[in-house]
Amino acid sequence: MIINARLLVIAVAVTAAFLSSSSSLRRGDDGRAVLEIRDLELIPVDGGAAGPESVAFGAGGEGPYAGVSDGRVIRWLPEERRWVDHSSAAAPELLDGCRGSQDPMKEHNCGRPLGLKFNNKTGELYVADAYFGLRVVSPEDNVSRPLGRQHAGSPFSFANGVEIDHETGVVYFTETSTRFPRREFLNIVVSGDATGRLLKYDPSNNEVEVLVDGLAFPNGILMSEDRSHLLVAETTTGKIHKYWLKTPKASTLEELVQLPGFPDNIKASPRGGFWVGLHGKRGKIAEWSTTYPWLRRLVMKLPPRRVQRIMAFLSRFGRHVIALRVTGEGEITEEIIVHGAAREMFGSISEVEERDGCLWIGSVHLPFLGRYSL
Numbered sequence: 001m002i003i004n005a006r007l008l009v010i011a012v013a014v015t016a017a018f019l020s021s022s023s024s025l026r027r028g029d030d031g032r033a034v035l036e037i038r039d040l041e042l043i044p045v046d047g048g049a050a051g052p053e054s055v056a057f058g059a060g061g062e063g064p065y066a067g068v069s070d071g072r073v074i075r076w077l078p079e080e081r082r083w084v085d086h087s088s089a090a091a092p093e094l095l096d097g098c099r100g101s102q103d104p105m106k107e108h109n110c111g112r113p114l115g116l117k118f119n120n121k122t123g124e125l126y127v128a129d130a131y132f133g134l135r136v137v138s139p140e141d142n143v144s145r146p147l148g149r150q151h152a153g154s155p156f157s158f159a160n161g162v163e164i165d166h167e168t169g170v171v172y173f174t175e176t177s178t179r180f181p182r183r184e185f186l187n188i189v190v191s192g193d194a195t196g197r198l199l200k201y202d203p204s205n206n207e208v209e210v211l212v213d214g215l216a217f218p219n220g221i222l223m224s225e226d227r228s229h230l231l232v233a234e235t236t237t238g239k240i241h242k243y244w245l246k247t248p249k250a251s252t253l254e255e256l257v258q259l260p261g262f263p264d265n266i267k268a269s270p271r272g273g274f275w276v277g278l279h280g281k282r283g284k285i286a287e288w289s290t291t292y293p294w295l296r297r298l299v300m301k302l303p304p305r306r307v308q309r310i311m312a313f314l315s316r317f318g319r320h321v322i323a324l325r326v327t328g329e330g331e332i333t334e335e336i337i338v339h340g341a342a343r344e345m346f347g348s349i350s351e352v353e354e355r356d357g358c359l360w361i362g363s364v365h366l367p368f369l370g371r372y373s374l
Helices: 005-020 092-098 104-110 182-191 284-291 293-301 304-314 340-345
Strands: 023-027 033-037 041-044 065-067 072-077 082-088 113-118 125-129 133-137 159-164 171-175 196-202 207-215 218-223 229-234 239-244 253-258 261-268 274-281 321-326 332-338 351-355 358-362 368-373
Touching: 065 113, 065 125, 072 113, 082 125, 092 104, 104 182, 113 171, 125 171, 133 159, 159 218, 159 229, 171 218, 196 218, 196 229, 207 229, 218 274, 229 261, 239 261, 261 351, 274 351, 332 340
Parallel strands: 033 332, 113 159, 218 261
Antiparallel strands: 023 033, 041 368, 065 072, 072 082, 113 125, 125 133, 125 159, 159 171, 171 196, 196 207, 218 229, 229 239, 239 253, 261 274, 274 321, 321 332, 351 358, 358 368
């Protein structure tokens, strides 16, 4: 994605508006808290890259760290107001050719880091790379290394979300599709593809176990505070599931809540419950494509960016909810709505991370990371 002149103008306007930041928190008719954001701080990604899809913080609060479109994981230095390189999965000889790339056709060479998670005991950063699979970066390294016995020596086809059990060191991650690569993610939704999986990596034996298969675009993942279950976002269906790790329900999957949009990443909120970023509304294109095979075939023939623009256009109508805070029982208690210039910028959201009184807002498409003070 190339940043066009209109996007730059809007970005400047939003950044300037941040100096006189305004928002409102009210109660909706359904009793939910509604946070209305009209402006926020924008932190541009360096080097021409884009798409800080997910963020992670070190055990001491360092960061945020984010994976971007050219395959790098980068770290924000708040006191210096700049990004620095942390790591990448690409071979060293490819780094210069990858730097600054927003070209999806280069992702299979450069990598595309999505989910990030630190092991607070070891300082290792686990990375779900959409093309290079599950990887880890040791504190002293700047190149990630692969984990698990991959498919016949090949990486997992579309690793996406990642979570760690800090007591055992076991890593859980999602594989969004075994049929489509990340650059064709819209086809997963439109086709109704359900080849996604929830997997478990055990570092003690370097083995990967399939916990659940047959999922329709499994995405973000979060372990419950008591470690009894995982929350898994299923993007195509708009559902959040519980996968039980303990209790008599162990190894079973159950629906927790049906959401009004396409859920992406899941992050715990320090105020209780968890935030779900909404990639967009569950519009008519996805619904009709599932119902009418002829329309599905037509949409799948279109260039992905054109389909994305159509869906973005349709999502402009009505309220634009970018994230929901949900309780462990599946009750939606808070929603974030964007207005004005902020709405123009944040048409598609991947994640909301709440930390130290701030919301960090990531997107797989946009060339900046958002920061909003509560």
